[in-house]
Amino acid sequence: MFQPNIFALEPHHYHLLDMPSQKTSSDSDLGRVRDDDYETKSGTEMELPSGDEEQDPNQRSKRKRYHRHTQRQIQEMEAFFKECPHPDDKQRKELSRELGLEPLQVKFWFQNKRTQMKAQTERHENSILKADNEKLLAENNRYKEALSNASCPSCGGPAALGEMSFDEQHLRIENARLREEIDRISGIAAKYVGKPLSNSYSHLSSHMPSRSLDLGVSNFGAQSGLVGEMYGGGDLLTSIQGPSEADKPIIVELAVAAMEELTRLAQAGEPLWVPNDNSSEILNEDEYLRTFPRGIGPKPLGLKSEASRESVVVIMNHINLVEILMDVNQWSAVFFGIVSRALTLEVLSTGVAGNYNGALQVMTAEFQVPSPLVPTRENYFVRYCKQHADGTWAVVDVSLENLRTSPISRNRRRPSGCLIQELPNGYSKVTWIEHVEVDDRSVHSIYRHIVDSCLAFGAKRWLATLDRQCERLASSMASNIPSGDLCVITSSEGRKSMLKLAQRMVMSFCTGVGASKAHAWTILSATGSDDVRVMTRKSMDDPGRPPGIVLSAATSFWLPVTPKRVFDFLRDDNSRSEWDILSNGGLVQEMAHIANGRDPGNCVSLLRVNSANSSQSNMLILQESCTDSTGSYVIYAPVDIAAMNIVLSGGDPDYVALLPSGFAILPDGPGLNTGPILDIGSGGSLLTVAFQILVDSVPTAKLSLGSVATVNNLIKCTVERIKASVMSDSLD
Incomplete structure (x- = not known):
């Protein structure tokens, strides 16, 4: 049985392996050309000493004899080079026999070919570095020009360099633009949601959730990065752009329609919902299409539907649950086994009356199963929170993939989310609906059944995770700790x-x-x-x-x-x-x-x-x-x-x-x-x-x-x- 000795360097940490680098004997040949023995000409010609030249050095200096490889010889060696750039002695002898060449001719052809490839690679890298350098120089010149033409944002007059840094000027202009943006979006949201929204910049900052439950669920999520936390691959999600001005009224209308659909789905029974073998409920797709003929459009070709519903009573009050769902850091921290990466791209509305009623935000997230054999599912969506007249809270997501200019996504999120009903003693009843259309053909065969049964990404897994995390949080806040x-x-x-x-x-x-896309x-x-x-x-x-x-x-x-x-x-x-x-x-x-x-x-x-x-x-x-x-x-x-x-x-x-x-x-x-x-x-x-x-x-x-x-x-x-x-x- 294999027993690696990995304790020698770190007596108190068994995670350190320090193995010497290995080097093959053929590495020493890389890039070495024996010009004193042979000369190459355009990679196809090679000076070959005849028997007379080896016997008479004087004749060797007077006369050079070139050997031009045939097209067949070059093609055969090129094909072999693609498979094995460093042939050993046995392989070189076999090639020389097949091609009618001397083993040394084969050896030096491969040496010259490796040198040629190395030179091409270096030229390509140099051109890239040169382009990057020119780009940086141009950007630096633009900054210098902006500094020299800086003006005061308050009075419009010229500003000396000593009065204001370029960064400070840029931030002030950006802040003014953001204030105008917030006023405009608040007006749009108020039109569709039907409730007045505050238009002050301070209102946005004061209601962005910095609150956290004890043990720092919110703060902890922020500290750990959560966007590719383990391997630092957040660039993929952050490269996605937020919605355009023209899209925002459409997004608000989609969110309101999705909220109505989610509420009806949560309250409906058979024949819309039917039981399945894992004690959850799955959606009758034919009945769904008859009940909701509109929505985000017909299912794209090649995608299959997954829809499930589950209910559970959790030990957390409804206000804290809403806060978790509307704060991307808390949401990612609580559902860390499902949400591998998440980001809020833009907040369209922060809600009214000091809470999240009417809050709208555009988000992107990547959902996973804890195995590299199941591809992740990435969504671009809007999240909308609303408090109904009976006091029940609802949070709904719906895909915005149709608004993107990129190729059609292989994963769409139809109205999904949850209804939260307040119960006595700090408990809440949560009804969760998960409804997606996805291309899952690349799922490994051993995970096919768990994905098809909605256990992998369905409502049951979301609520089981939430229930366990609520128990964990309640335990951390307990004061009656057993002495044991x-x-x-x-x-x-x-x-x-x-x-x-x-x-x-x-x-x-x-x-x-x-299998996050941030991983390699x-x-x-x-x-x-x-x-x-x-x-x-x-x-x-x-x-x-x-x-x-x-x-x-x-x-x-x-x-x-x-x-x-x-x-x-x-x-x-x-x-x-x-x-x-x-x-x-x-x-x-x-x-x-x-x-x-x-x-x-x-x-x-x-x-x-x-x-x-x-x-x-x-x-x-x-x-x-x-x-x-x-x-x-x-x-x-x-x-x-x-x-x-x-x-x-x-x-x-x-x-x-x-x-x-x-x-x-x-x-x-x-x-x-x-x-x-x-x-x-x-x-x-x-x-x-x-x-x-x-x-x-x-x-x-x-x-x-x-x-x-x-x-x-x-x-x-x-x-x-x-x-x-x-x-x-x-x-x-």
């Missing part, structure tokens, strides 16, 4: 700090394990569902991550075992040695335990690994396990003892460096079959295994092939151990 929970935690502040650190760890794992997964091996996918990231100047080169690896596969069995096995300290190669067989002891939900599997733990190796003893692991009817997670990260002591005493956890690894477990079916699990869809598990490894503590270092091979072996060995353990236990 505290252990090494000395105060309630330390408890909150540890929960906040665990929340960041889980969010970082979830945003990095999916590379498949290492083609072995069906056991493909290992890897990507690298440079970590620099980030207090939340250790500096260096981070290698991430993930794989997903199916197990004929129930999700509960897999979840219980992976979170159990006593069975950790059966799969955790990195703990090196050490005894795992739980030092602190914080329950954060009704299910005993929902908890945060601090673990100590007591290894026989003294250099690795007393290693700490922060772990969170969480589960609901639509999925489970076991996520962990090694933590520094000194940093963890600060957290346990109530210190700021944002500066604790984490590289989370772990597991995402999804059900492949409703799980109602009590017999043996023989095929996908009959109650088995879809397990995603993901590791983050610090392969070099120097961010500028180059990744070696040895490091990649070691991580590949590590994840494959872990998968084999898990399969062997859970399968043997299920047979007992």
Whole structure:
């Protein structure tokens, strides 16, 4: 069994792999041309010494003999070069035999070809750099000209350079433009929504939600970035432009119509809604088209409909729920397992009467399943919030894809969202509707059933996630903490700090394990569902991550075992040695335990690994396990003892460096079959295994092939151990 020695450099962190770079013998030939032996002419001619010239050096200096390769010889070598630019001796001899050339002629042709390709690449890179330089120079000249012609925005008179910087002048002009923009949009929204909207600039800033529930759900979302948080890929979403002036009246009208449709959908029964096999309700598409003939237009060719409805009572009041849904940071933080990236592009209305009634905002978001085998779904949409006459709140999304000039999206969001009804004692009843049209043909076969059954992206998963997060938040705010929970935690502040650190760890794992377009997964091996996918990231100047080169690896596969069995096995300290190669067989002891939900599997733990190796003893692991009817997670990260002591005493956890690894477990079916699990869809598990490894503590270092091979072996060995353990236990 593979046992990598990865403890030598960092005794207290088992996430560092430092492997030497590898260099093949053929690398030394790259770009070297033996002009003293041969001369090339236009890449096709080569000086070839005859036998007489080698015997008589004087004749050699007087006469040069050129050998011109035939068209066939050139074509054959060009074709071989595309497949193998560095042929070895055996390959060169075979080529020389086939083409009627000397092995040395073949060798130097390939050397010259490599040199030629390198020169072409350098010329291309130089031209790009030159163009960039000219662009920067032109931009710099424009700034200088603007500075020289600066004028006072108040009086219009000339402004000396010492009076106002260009940045300050630009900001003042921009602020004035924004004030006019807000007044104009407020007028448009008031016309369609039917309620007066404040037109002051201060009203917008005062009602942009900076409020947060205890434990900092809002602030935490903002701190973690959430737009490609794990790998810094936010440029994709931020490149999308907001709506034009001409589009805004259309957007308001679409939002009002979508709100009416959502309200009717939430209150309707059969035949519009019919039950399905996972205890949710699915939409009767034919009945829907008869009931709502208009909407955002007919379904585009190649897209299929997914529509589901679910209701649940959650332990959170309706006002806080509305705040979460209308603040992109809070929304992304609560639904981190589903929302991989999100951004508010423009706020058209902030609402009236000091709340979100009538609020309108244009957004873009990317939705995911925790596996690299399921493509993400990206939407451009408007979100509208309204309080109905009976006191019920509603929040609706509807796609604006038809307003974009880009090619037709392969994913549209028909009116989707939720109705929130206030209940006594701080509870709320939430009815959620998820209705999309999507092209899902690229979904991997093992995830086909969970996607088709609406368990992957449907209403049931949204509400199960919300219910679990509400429980977690209520637990963090609890004051009657059992004494057994505290252990090494000395105060309630330390408890909150540890929960906040665990929340960041889980969010970082979830945003990095999916197939987000911000990621650049590379498949290492083609072995069906056991493909290992890897990507690298440079970590620099980030207090939340250790500096260096981070290698991430993930794989997903199916197990004929129930999700509960897999979840219980992976979170159990006593069975950790059966799969955790990195703990090196050490005894795992739980030092602190914080329950954060009704299910005993929902908890945060601090673990100590007591290894026989003294250099690795007393290693700490922060772990969170969480589960609901639509999925489970076991996520962990090694933590520094000194940093963890600060957290346990109530210190700021944002500066604790984490590289989370772990597991995402999804059900492949409703799980109602009590017999043996023989095929996908009959109650088995879809397990995603993901590791983050610090392969070099120097961010500028180059990744070696040895490091990649070691991580590949590590994840494959872990998968084999898990399969062997859970399968043997299920047979007992």
